[in-house]
Amino acid sequence: MSMKCDLVVVGAGPGGSMTAKTAAQAGLKVVLLEKRQEIGDPVRCAEGVGKRALCEMVKPEPEWIAAEVKGAKIYAPDGTSIVMSEDKSGSEVGYVLERKVFDRALAMQAAEAGAKVMVKTRALGLLKKDGVPCGVSAMRVGEPLQIEAPIVIGADGVESKVGRWAGIDTALKLKDMETCAQFLVQDNTIDDEYTEFFLGNSIAPAGYAWAFPKGEKLANVGLGVLGTRSKPGEATRLLKDFVKARYPNGKVLEMVVGGDPCAGQIESTTSDGVMLVGDAARQTDPLTGGGILSAMQAGIMAGEVASKALTAGDVSKAGLKEYEDRWREDIGKHLTRSYEFKEFFVKMTDDDLNQLLGSLKKEDISKMDLRGMLRVLFRLNPKLLWELRHLVV
Amino acid sequence: MIFLLTINRYKCCYCGACVGVCPACALELAETMIEVAADCKECGICTRICPVGALEVKA
Ligand SMILES: Cc1cc2nc3c(=O)[nH]c(=O)nc-3n(C[C@H](O)[C@H](O)[C@H](O)COP(=O)(O)OP(=O)(O)OC[C@H]3O[C@@H](n4cnc5c(N)ncnc54)[C@H](O)[C@@H]3O)c2cc1C
Ligand code: SF4
Numbered sequence: 122m123s124m125k126c127d128l129v130v131v132g133a134g135p136g137g138s139m140t141a142k143t144a145a146q147a148g149l150k151v152v153l154l155e156k157r158q159e160i161g162d163p164v165r166c167a168e169g170v171g172k173r174a175l176c177e178m179v180k181p182e183p184e185w186i187a188a189e190v191k192g193a194k195i196y197a198p199d200g201t202s203i204v205m206s207e208d209k210s211g212s213e214v215g216y217v218l219e220r221k222v223f224d225r226a227l228a229m230q231a232a233e234a235g236a237k238v239m240v241k242t243r244a245l246g247l248l249k250k251d252g253v254p255c256g257v258s259a260m261r262v263g264e265p266l267q268i269e270a271p272i273v274i275g276a277d278g279v280e281s282k283v284g285r286w287a288g289i290d291t292a293l294k295l296k297d298m299e300t301c302a303q304f305l306v307q308d309n310t311i312d313d314e315y316t317e318f319f320l321g322n323s324i325a326p327a328g329y330a331w332a333f334p335k336g337e338k339l340a341n342v343g344l345g346v347l348g349t350r351s352k353p354g355e356a357t358r359l360l361k362d363f364v365k366a367r368y369p370n371g372k373v374l375e376m377v378v379g380g381d382p383c384a385g386q387i388e389s390t391t392s393d394g395v396m397l398v399g400d401a402a403r404q405t406d407p408l409t410g411g412g413i414l415s416a417m418q419a420g421i422m423a424g425e426v427a428s429k430a431l432t433a434g435d436v437s438k439a440g441l442k443e444y445e446d447r448w449r450e451d452i453g454k455h456l457t458r459s460y461e462f463k464e465f466f467v468k469m470t471d472d473d474l475n476q477l478l479g480s481l482k483k484e485d486i487s488k489m490d491l492r493g494m495l496r497v498l499f500r501l502n503p504k505l506l507w508e509l510r511h512l513v514v
Numbered sequence: 515m516i517f518l519l520t521i522n523r524y525k526c527c528y529c530g531a532c533v534g535v536c537p538a539c540a541l542e543l544a545e546t547m548i549e550v551a552a553d554c555k556e557c558g559i560c561t562r563i564c565p566v567g568a569l570e571v572k573a
């Protein structure tokens with residue numbers, strides 16, 4: 122079977138659905154492909170998201186908000202903790218989502234805007250005419266399908282192939298990927314009001330462990346380990362130890378695993394007739410691993426640029442340059458800064474981490490944002506943080 | 515000696531992390547099934563990123 126459209130989007134995660142919705146609203150004929158039979162399932166996410174930035178893009182719906190938190194608690198390896206309030210630490214966490222519902226709701230919005238959603242349909246490669254991409258070949262419920270389109274969006278997540286098919290090397294180095302495992306834990310000791318972050322090289326080497334509450338004493342409890350510090354199965358093994366130590370009576374109701382890119386800006390996210398969005402473009406925040414918002418933001422930009430490029434009649438790499446420029450100016454700058462912090466963070470010993478968090482004990486950081494806190498940290502620990510001085514302004 | 519990448523399908527949680535790090539683009543996640551292509555160099559990179567230890571390079 123074959124079909125034609127203006128834009129084919131590969132992958133119906135938050136990035137792909139926002140691209141499809143934006144482009145369809147601009148009047149393009151859009152096809153959104155998802156290889157899974159159920160959008161959003163299985164989840165590979167801790168589901169934490171900044172409230173303000175999210176609400177700028179979509180109207181919050183109670184169906185997909187599992188919990189709202191007051192702030193974040195960060196624990197040093199020696200158990201010392203600091204508390205940050207949500208309105209200040211803001212950007213990263215505010216809501217804990219129910220991504221199975223959220224991802225489907227976003228795909229639904231794309232469909233309502235006019236996009237054709239096709240599930241259990243896997244892109245297998247790019248169609249090319251004179252070497253230039255002009256659509257995708259796919260398999261739909263076991264049957265071949267060709268979709269011709271002048272622009273293809275790769276929103277195909279951590280396992281992205283669209284970029285590679287287009288000649289963009291998106292393969293991640295082990296030092297640029299966190300290997301993660303997470304359990305949905307039910308336990309009376311769970312803090313329903315705060316997201317919690319646990320640092321320490323014996324808990325999660327060059328990563329961190331987290332507990333993101335989902336209401337009614339349930340939480341996503343997980344951890345990420347830097348690829349270079351991992352062995353086969355390490356993430357799951359360490360998570361079992363962590364859960365046993367922290368929630369000895371906890372009950373595990375769900376298991377999630379996944380790879381979270383922490384690569385910073387990659388060289389290229391466009392080629393002739395192709396744009397990459399979200400995890401496929403490695404747009405995840407390298408320090409926190411958060412990637413829902415940047416995938417959605419980039420999706421909106423890609424949808425807008427697709428519509429402009431088609432109107433202008435130039436879908437070449439040069440014609441799509443606006444996408445490259447826009448996301449780098451915004452998300453990109455943040456990624457670069459965050460990548461520097463990550464590269465520094467992964468070298469820290471437990472003693473360093475204890476010193477840093479310990480130094481904040483006598484300070485009132487409750488009213489500070491992340492930047493303000495960094496300034497205080499730098500003032501109190503100039504020697505330890507010397508390498509980062511150019512970032513602390 | 516011949517090395518071979520083996521997948522324990524009973525362990526795999528089809529997360530796609532291994533696909534993202536394979537330098538040879540030899541892996542594919544077909545919904546819930548990891549497939550290995552002949553281009554696999556048996557370098558073992560994917561085995562280290564697998565959160566559950568489903569991949570092994572065996573002699
Ligand atoms: C353990 C873990 C915890 C995380 N926690 C957080 C968090 O708390 N907050 C946060 O913001 N981010 C978090 N992230 C990151 C976040 O999950 C991702 O950044 C986000 O899902 C990216 O969205 P996306 O649309 O780019 O890709 P995805 O959501 O991965 O969607 C990609 C889609 O493409 C589909 N696809 C792939 N290949 C094909 C193909 N060939 N044909 C058709 N469809 C295809 C996939 O099936 C998938 O549905 C976490 C990640 C992990 C692994
Ligand atoms: S990384 Fe492991 S669990 Fe994830 S898809 Fe690959 S083999 Fe399966």
Ligand code: SF4
Nearest residue numbers: 536554555557558560
């Ligand atoms: S062993 Fe190396 S080449 Fe083979 S699939 Fe794994 S990462 Fe790719």
